[in-house]
Amino acid sequence: MKKKFLIILSVTLILFMQINAKHIEANSAIVDESTVKLRILETTDIHSYLLDYNYEKKKKTIEFGYNRVASLIVQAKKEQRNTLLFDVGDVIKGSPLAEYVASSPMFYSTDIHPAYKSMNLMGYDAATVGNHEFNFGLDFLLNTLMGADFPYTNANIYVDDRNGYEQDDIHFFQPYLLLDKMVVTEKGKMENLKVGVIGLITPITQEWDKEHFKDKLIIKNMRKTAEEIIPQMKKEGADLIIALVHAGLYSDQDYWPKSGNNVRDISKVEGIDVILYGHSHGIFPVKGEKGPKGVNHEKGLINGKPAVQAGNWGNHLGIIDLTLRKKKGKWVIADSKSMAKPIIRIIKKKKISIVSPMPQIEYILSRYQHDTLEYMNSKDLLNHLD
Template sequence: MKKKILFILSITLILFMHANTIRIQAKSEINDDTSIKLRILETTDIHSYLLNYDYEKKKKTIEYGYNRVASLIQQAKKEHRNTLLFDVGDVIKGSPIAEYVASSPMFYSSDIHPAYKSMNVLGYDAATFGNHEFNYGLDFLINTIKGADFPYTNANIYVDDRNDYEQDDIHFFQPYLLIDKEVINEKGEMDNVKVGVIGLITPITQQWDKAHFDNKLIIKNMRKTAEEIVPKMKKEGADIIIALVHAGLESDQGYRPKSGNNVRDISKVEGIDVILYGHSHGIFPVKGAKGPKGVNHEKGLINGKPTVQAGNWGNHLGIIDLTLQKKKEKWIITKSKSTAKPIIRIIKKKKIPIVSPMPEMEYILSRYHEETLEYMKSKSLLNHLEE
């Protein structure tokens, strides 16, 4: 009899402990207090203005230069232990250095573009393409990005297969990336966040560089593409999804249809959590500014999504600070702060540099700078002789 009672008591105790464990686990899943701080950094529209040098005025400047924003990047990374760094396009065309590189057969075959030599130092996690990446043609672009130590992504540029009805849509570039980011949570423990990254570009690029796109590539609607791709990213385990969008707040003038091809429309895509954008050389957020419906400069949100735009030519660094909390085994953004941090500040109408140029960057670029000056002299002389 005693054995029977002991057996019943043992079973009862085991069942009680099991039920209690289930309750604790369920409570933990609902109210998991694990949180992390994640900093996302953005550069955009660098246009190969790699040095704080005005080639037209032939003197140094404090108003722009990638070597200055590079110092801001280093500073921002030191301030936060969990960071990701992205570029949103228009890297290889714009400045005299870019023109010199594009005109030199040596670079095409044997050297790394100085823009990528510079960017590689800072440890980018990913980038997307801008419309000016296509100005020198597809061969130049493909050869040049081989020098980048980080992956590129674009989802809405497709192989032009309109004459092949047996062919499915083929993305020309990798449409998205999944980054397994190791982080340290607020408890001081190692954790992991799977970050999805999707790149998108304004479709008017196809018109602007028609000669390079005809019968080769087509660019489809940004929003429709994102709505197709984002669920796949979620299915593959993306905890948060960042959209790198080379398009403005509004659609480009002259392009039809406008709908779906701007940042405001992308912000309405379910599943996209964060937006980094460029193209229009603007700044977002701007303190005190008011935007159209859904655009909140004060909170740095567009339709509720944390968003930033970091100007151009390295004059700003885009920063989004996120707090993520784990709820039901999923990371949820509970807090965000967006900042477009300038490389100068204005005090009593006087412009004062916030950071000095990064010495390592100046060393890397010194040869290219001197060669660009020589190139400009020879070009000027040639133009003079032709006159």
């Protein structure tokens, strides 16, 4: 009788353990199926066109201006609770306002650049430099960047130590960032997403600004640099890696070698998940347009990677909407949608504004705009702007 009881007890325990194991496995599956909607926003090539003002025509415009795209940023953030915002370079050079700032001694040492006074309102997560950041020299650049409330990253600009050995070369900027982003899942739970951010720039910058680079800085191949650094970012726990690339879809025509120094090549780097790019003042994706092999305008993909390019001067906001799912403890991109959202629409060949300028930025910049217009009256600027 006692033996029979022990057998029954043993069978009962085995069944209980099997049921419990299945319950634990089911719960694990539920945890692993966490879904997060993440919106990634991009500005690029603002060139200090901070206001909706056409300096050449000397009148306001609805076609560009950071104060207008800033309103799109506010809207885009309201539409999605999980957002990241990045800039992809060419902020501090290009407009008459930028020239005025660079010519004024007070900005060199005491004041914050009006571009960063504006951008600091928007809550950027990170940024990278563009080629025009170097036009006014390294001292001006470094002093100006101190006014940004967000970090900068670039991986392929190095200090030129002139010793002939690449192995000991030191990065000029922080080569990558790891951002801890708290996100809310579709079921309302909090999750920590470790977002890796790497910045890259077209090497032709070194030639265009040789007077500022000579014996000071060198720029290496973008793809080779990324392939060296991405594994380290993964090793340090990056769940999602975003490349901020100040280079076009194609390599700059005057630069050699072209291989490895364009967005299409960067899209082939294993481990890069998302690409935000600029430099060429183009727009990606473009509805109805067909690209070369690997470039899908309809889906906003470049060699299968979600990508966006947001024009220039604040005329578009880059938006990538990701659906992330956790599978076996790792986040993967289940779906994506990319778009370059314009600040105007064209209806019956007429340009219609779809967004109002952000009043806070207009208020902050009113004094600088007044001084810029006075400065323009004393200088022949318009023939010397990029």
